[in-house]
Amino acid sequence: MNNIEKVKRLIIDKPLKLDCGQTISNFPLAYETYGKLNAKKDNAILAFHALTGDQFVSGINPITNKEGWWNYAVGPGKAIDTQKYFVICANVISGCMGSYGPSNINPKTNKIFGTEFPVITINDMVNAQYHLLEFFKIEKLFSVVGGSMGGMQVLQFVSNFPDKSHTAIPIACTASHSAQNIALNELGRQSIMADHNWSNGFYEENKKSPDKGLAVARMAAHITYLSKKGLQEKFGRKLQERDDLNFSFDADFQIESYLRYQGSVFVDRFDANSYLYITRAMDYFDLTKQFDGNLSRAFEKSNTKFFIISFTSDWLYPTSENREIVIALNSIGKDVGFVEIISDKGHDSFLLDVPDFLNTIKNFLNTSYNKLNEKRI
Amino acid sequence: MKKEFNIIANFLEKNSKVLDVGCGDGELMKYINENITKDIRGLEISKSNVQKCIEKGLTVIEGDAEKDLKQFPESSFDYVVLSQTLQAFLDPENVISELLRVGKKAIVTIPNFGYWKVRIHLLLQGTMPITKNLPNEWYNTPNLHMCTIKDFVNFCNKKNIKINSSNLSYKNLFSQLGIFLIEK
Numbered sequence A: 001m002n003n004i005e006k007v008k009r010l011i012i013d014k015p016l017k018l019d020c021g022q023t024i025s026n027f028p029l030a031y032e033t034y035g036k037l038n039a040k041k042d043n044a045i046l047a048f049h050a051l052t053g054d055q056f057v058s059g060i061n062p063i064t065n066k067e068g069w070w071n072y073a074v075g076p077g078k079a080i081d082t083q084k085y086f087v088i089c090a091n092v093i094s095g096c097m098g099s100y101g102p103s104n105i106n107p108k109t110n111k112i113f114g115t116e117f118p119v120i121t122i123n124d125m126v127n128a129q130y131h132l133l134e135f136f137k138i139e140k141l142f143s144v145v146g147g148s149m150g151g152m153q154v155l156q157f158v159s160n161f162p163d164k165s166h167t168a169i170p171i172a173c174t175a176s177h178s179a180q181n182i183a184l185n186e187l188g189r190q191s192i193m194a195d196h197n198w199s200n201g202f203y204e205e206n207k208k209s210p211d212k213g214l215a216v217a218r219m220a221a222h223i224t225y226l227s228k229k230g231l232q233e234k235f236g237r238k239l240q241e242r243d244d245l246n247f248s249f250d251a252d253f254q255i256e257s258y259l260r261y262q263g264s265v266f267v268d269r270f271d272a273n274s275y276l277y278i279t280r281a282m283d284y285f286d287l288t289k290q291f292d293g294n295l296s297r298a299f300e301k302s303n304t305k306f307f308i309i310s311f312t313s314d315w316l317y318p319t320s321e322n323r324e325i326v327i328a329l330n331s332i333g334k335d336v337g338f339v340e341i342i343s344d345k346g347h348d349s350f351l352l353d354v355p356d357f358l359n360t361i362k363n364f365l366n367t368s369y370n371k372l373n374e375k376r377i
Numbered sequence B: 001m002k003k004e005f006n007i008i009a010n011f012l013e014k015n016s017k018v019l020d021v022g023c024g025d026g027e028l029m030k031y032i033n034e035n036i037t038k039d040i041r042g043l044e045i046s047k048s049n050v051q052k053c054i055e056k057g058l059t060v061i062e063g064d065a066e067k068d069l070k071q072f073p074e075s076s077f078d079y080v081v082l083s084q085t086l087q088a089f090l091d092p093e094n095v096i097s098e099l100l101r102v103g104k105k106a107i108v109t110i111p112n113f114g115y116w117k118v119r120i121h122l123l124l125q126g127t128m129p130i131t132k133n134l135p136n137e138w139y140n141t142p143n144l145h146m147c148t149i150k151d152f153v154n155f156c157n158k159k160n161i162k163i164n165s166s167n168l169s170y171k172n173l174f175s176q177l178g179i180f181l182i183e184k
Helices: A001-004 A121-130 A129-136 A148-159 A179-194 A196-201 A209-223 A228-234 A254-269 A272-284 A295-298 A319-330 A348-349 A355-376 B002-010 B026-036 B049-054 B065-071 B092-102 B116-125 B151-159
Strands: A006-010 A026-032 A046-050 A086-090 A141-147 A165-171 A305-311 A335-341 B019-023 B042-045 B060-064 B077-083 B103-111 B162-166 B178-182
Touching: A006 A121, A006 A129, A026 A121, A026 A129, A046 A121, A046 A165, A086 B026, A121 A129, A121 A148, A121 A272, A141 A148, A148 A165, A148 A295, A165 A355, A179 A209, A179 A272, A196 A209, A196 B002, A196 B151, A209 A254, A209 A348, A295 A319, A305 A319, A305 A355, A319 A335, A319 B065, A319 B092, A335 A348, A335 B049, A348 B049, A355 B049, B002 B026, B002 B077, B002 B178, B019 B026, B019 B092, B026 B042, B026 B162, B042 B049, B042 B065, B049 B060, B049 B151, B065 B103, B077 B092, B092 B103, B103 B116, B103 B151, B151 B178
Parallel strands: A046 A086, A046 A141, A141 A165, A165 A305, A305 A335, A335 B060, B019 B042, B019 B077, B042 B060, B077 B103
Antiparallel strands: A006 A026, A026 A086, B103 B178, B162 B178
């Protein structure tokens, strides 16, 4: 990760009061943009990344040299067409792609923060990213969009800034992290913390990172992003480069080998403490509770036009939880569309080539953008 | 364009707020959106139809009218339209009462089982009638609760539902379709 110093950073000098009570200031927010902001500044889309994403949405990520996390959806001529729209994406605070996070230096101790970094919430992430609007002098975004934790940020953004986006597309998300979601995140955190190298979060001092723990966390999480049917069809009981069982604990099955590979490549690009912080932010997310149990009130002041999308095989953020957001919006007469896309690809569907999904986004964005321009004429 | 759409559109006031329940591929919504009011949205159970609505740039919610009308508050729409799907619901009585809760007024259209060709078909052939509006066989029809225009009028009277207007003055025998503007 030697190119990390080359990422674009906005230094936010204004103090940001965090939900945990601490205040941070003069902190970096790493971001990337795609396409061009037009003269009217009415074509900006703020995309929010999920747990393990970053600001490199499209094209080749210059740090990892791999494809951007939403390369299927964002790019020239794609569903979110960067020839038409100006797409901004920031690395969330507590992330590890150049934004302020646990691997930064604590100004008070001149040492790496580690677990002394303040606990961040989805609300904090969104409030930090709001500064990008001021930076680009954008009065109102055309859209805010994101899947999974990105979708939670979409909901929080509209709630915090009700008149700052014309449209919003929360995808495969929830307004309130469920017990199952928290349990799965806790499994990942415990796996990291059980790695001897974690050293209570101060592993950078020892130059030994908890790679095994982080890899297991990733393996477990990866299973939750896929569906049973998808796994069965792709792997079944196929053996990994062998004709018979080995009667050992090697990766006999392809699925084992696949998961081990996913774990091993993940540790090269992700920081273990960031994983702890970001999963915690997701667990703390409960927009319904922020409004005393009435989710509708989160959107009361907003005229943002919503389109909510879920996937049939997503058991991590199932349709029922997405539908609750639809219900909350409908019950106060807000403009909301909703569709559940048929896909066997599980929660990961939003990151993959699922034509119905990509067409839905494309049609919603393009028709909404045309309508906005009709109104102005 | 279907004649039915024209009649429904004529019932609607300009710039009113409309919900099209069972909006299908969005043809009626599109017509209303272009000619009567922009403030229209649809509820549709079929995923492929939902996609067709999105392609037309219409606001649509995937959902089931028998379960998902609940989420809309009372009188949240000026008009709720139900075009030729009433007979396909498990509990049409409940759907009608939900329509009249959610909408200040409702427009309901029904294929008329009292149409003379339907009557003749049953009388002479002795088999379940198949017509342009009722194209399916008895074993694959989605229609669970067929009624006649007279039945619907009787139902409204019994339930104290006002029929404000309809495209027929008792044409139970001669109309293939009944179109009613009703309110509580």
